[in-house]
Amino acid sequence: MDLAYTPEEEAFRARLRAWLRGALPTLPSRPDPLDWPARRAYDTTWQRMLYDAGYGEVHWDAPPTQRLIFLEETELAGAPYVGANFVGLLHAGPTIAAEGTQAQRERWLPPILRGDEVWCQGFSEPGAGSDLAALRTRAVRDGDTYVVTGSKIWTSHAEVADWCELLVRTDPQAPKHQGITWLALPMDTPGITVRPLRTLAGSDEFAEVFLDEVRVPVANRVGEENDGWRVTMVTLSFERGTAFVGEVVACRRVLADLARVAHKNGRWDDDALRRRLGRLNAEFRALWRLTQWNVSEAQATGGVPGTGGSVFKLRYSHARQELYDTAAEVLGPDALDLGREWTLDRLSSLSYTIAAGTSQIQQNIVAERILGLPRGR
Amino acid sequence: MDFRLNDDQRALRTGVRDLLARRFDREALRASVGSGALDRALWRELGAAGFFALRLPEEDGGVGLGLPEAVLLFEEAGRALLPGPLVATHLAAGSVPGAADGETVVTTADGPLVEWLAEADVAQGDVSGAVPVRSVDPLTPLHRLPHARGPARPPGAGALLTAAEQLGSAARTTDMAVAYAREREQFGRPIGAFQAVKQLCAGMLVRVEVARAAVYAAAVTEDPVDIAAAKLLADEAAVRGARDCLQVHGGMGFTWEADVHLHLKRAWLRAERWLPAARAEEIAAAALLETSVETSPGTS
Numbered sequence A: 001m002d003l004a005y006t007p008e009e010e011a012f013r014a015r016l017r018a019w020l021r022g023a024l025p026t027l028p029s030r031p032d033p034l035d036w037p038a039r040r041a042y043d044t045t046w047q048r049m050l051y052d053a054g055y056g057e058v059h060w061d062a063p064p065t066q067r068l069i070f071l072e073e074t075e076l077a078g079a080p081y082v083g084a085n086f087v088g089l090l091h092a093g094p095t096i097a098a099e100g101t102q103a104q105r106e107r108w109l110p111p112i113l114r115g116d117e118v119w120c121q122g123f124s125e126p127g128a129g130s131d132l133a134a135l136r137t138r139a140v141r142d143g144d145t146y147v148v149t150g151s152k153i154w155t156s157h158a159e160v161a162d163w164c165e166l167l168v169r170t171d172p173q174a175p176k177h178q179g180i181t182w183l184a185l186p187m188d189t190p191g192i193t194v195r196p197l198r199t200l201a202g203s204d205e206f207a208e209v210f211l212d213e214v215r216v217p218v219a220n221r222v223g224e225e226n227d228g229w230r231v232t233m234v235t236l237s238f239e240r241g242t243a244f245v246g247e248v249v250a251c252r253r254v255l256a257d258l259a260r261v262a263h264k265n266g267r268w269d270d271d272a273l274r275r276r277l278g279r280l281n282a283e284f285r286a287l288w289r290l291t292q293w294n295v296s297e298a299q300a301t302g303g304v305p306g307t308g309g310s311v312f313k314l315r316y317s318h319a320r321q322e323l324y325d326t327a328a329e330v331l332g333p334d335a336l337d338l339g340r341e342w343t344l345d346r347l348s349s350l351s352y353t354i355a356a357g358t359s360q361i362q363q364n365i366v367a368e369r370i371l372g373l374p375r376g377r
Numbered sequence B: 001m002d003f004r005l006n007d008d009q010r011a012l013r014t015g016v017r018d019l020l021a022r023r024f025d026r027e028a029l030r031a032s033v034g035s036g037a038l039d040r041a042l043w044r045e046l047g048a049a050g051f052f053a054l055r056l057p058e059e060d061g062g063v064g065l066g067l068p069e070a071v072l073l074f075e076e077a078g079r080a081l082l083p084g085p086l087v088a089t090h091l092a093a094g095s096v097p098g099a100a101d102g103e104t105v106v107t108t109a110d111g112p113l114v115e116w117l118a119e120a121d122v123a124q125g126d127v128s129g130a131v132p133v134r135s136v137d138p139l140t141p142l143h144r145l146p147h148a149r150g151p152a153r154p155p156g157a158g159a160l161l162t163a164a165e166q167l168g169s170a171a172r173t174t175d176m177a178v179a180y181a182r183e184r185e186q187f188g189r190p191i192g193a194f195q196a197v198k199q200l201c202a203g204m205l206v207r208v209e210v211a212r213a214a215v216y217a218a219a220v221t222e223d224p225v226d227i228a229a230a231k232l233l234a235d236e237a238a239v240r241g242a243r244d245c246l247q248v249h250g251g252m253g254f255t256w257e258a259d260v261h262l263h264l265k266r267a268w269l270r271a272e273r274w275l276p277a278a279r280a281e282e283i284a285a286a287a288l289l290e291t292s293v294e295t296s297p298g299t300s
Ligand SMILES: Cc1cc2nc3c(=O)[nH]c(=O)nc-3n(C[C@H](O)[C@H](O)[C@H](O)COP(=O)(O)OP(=O)(O)OC[C@H]3O[C@@H](n4cnc5c(N)ncnc54)[C@H](O)[C@@H]3O)c2cc1C
Pocket: A120, A121, A122, A123, A124, A125, A128, A129, A130, A131, A153, A154, A155, A156, A157, A206, A351, A354, A355, A356, A357, A358, A359, A360, A361, A364, B195
């Protein structure tokens, strides 16, 4: 049980802090959260700065503890998170790195790291959400291309993406997990229609993607034909690793701000509310420690985050919602004002128990894969 | 940073677990229910094994280990439902003669309650006018103190070790629920195949893991706010864990025969002692107003 960082880890932290102090003032000001092209430009600029400073690959190559320090320090310094680069850096990139050919890695990885190309994730379909393997978008082989027809939904950043990591069905006869293939789809291919979907927060953050006889070169397939489910699982385990480190740091800052606001507006004198804030403080402190625990495990076992991520995600997504519900209690009527800082955050917190595997699905994973309870519905 | 247990800590945990399995198995547990007496031979054995002297310096006859190791011992004690004023005696080692080696049983007045008063050799604090209570926990005799207590102590080792016992109990009730869910069949299949049962079990595990991270971290930092957080989360894990374990056991869970109620009752009792939720929450709340944004959460 050692929470002290090694001298090398502290040196990494110090170097990073120094760099952030110089670099952040040169970053353009944050764009309007509803302006996606501007957000893309901002996020890719930041990724380019990281790349030039030698931090471009931190999500892939750094040991887990360094990644933890990186995410903690960038958040504390007020630097952006991955933003529009989320899929490239945390899903598609790691998949290509693990499963792609040499040529594929050379083609796709450097532009992700330099912030030149943005990826989106075309997994979910109208009929395939939690049951992702039920996906029906068809890909039919025609010489050295696949002809793809179907539709995807909830595709984040689809409007500004250059590439889509796409799951398609190549063998409709095979059992559902065995007929799936992973393709890299250029988003400017003819036959693609992107229709933005408005979220309950009012933003066009995700979209429907319609595919009508879209031709994708067979060379864009990562892994074997019909082996896409296994290839995809590599990606999903990355998603549940250190993805929320920066957010836990940010939540702790919000909580401290919230206490100060409550102190000022008199809500602090409400015993029940004050105690609720105290409990949230305990909660987020513990979540930080659980992060350090998971990172230590990952560091020791070779880096790929395991089922510990499901435990974390279950508790964290609930805690985040509780945080912003408590914020609303502190704000009182102001919580109904979209101009107030925490109102949008409260709305967006509602997606946390749904996106990237709903809480119910996470509970199934914990029960079946960690506790060994029998599978079944 | 490596938050995991090191080899010595793992060996220590295995050692205590083995000792307790040998000396305080289920039969011993059930035999002590309602006896109202403390097993002095076991107490001395715990003393000989270093349970009480663990944190005393070696030159004073102690084991010379720290709070992280003590937390592991108390987690195992909580898992086994070991009875007695373990925390008070551990804290008295070095100051009360005989406490360190298990010759002297020490209890402490904490808040309005004092446990094991009749059995203890030494009672710390003002216990005048204590009246016996019919304790809800058949494994912990209680007295109630008539007078108001002095100023509350800041959270320290007593609260943390109690939290560690809660953690052990929570882990144990999770194991019990999962084992029962795999073995008990209804509708032609193990009840653990039903999602409603799975979700109870998954929730239990999540609470255990969160509490474990909090308890172990507080043992390393010894920070009063970390200790308050650990106590809050471990109390929650133990009380709710026992409740859900009871539910998973169905009618069996409502019997005197099943051990679940012993965990629940002790968890209620520990939740009330050393640092009850209301105070822990106030401490954690007050700390929010002192947090500076610049402070790294990893180092605070
Ligand atoms: C903000 C946001 C961004 C997203 N971005 C992307 C993206 O970029 N790319 C992409 O491919 N997808 C994306 N998604 C989709 C996301 O992965 C799915 O929403 C999620 O997997 C759930 O699928 P669903 O919406 O079809 O809900 P359903 O699967 O229909 O679930 C509905 C309800 O039923 C419950 N349920 C379903 N099955 C079970 C079961 N076996 N046991 C118990 N309960 C069950 C669920 O928990 C849920 O409460 C995004 C979603 C959100 C909210």
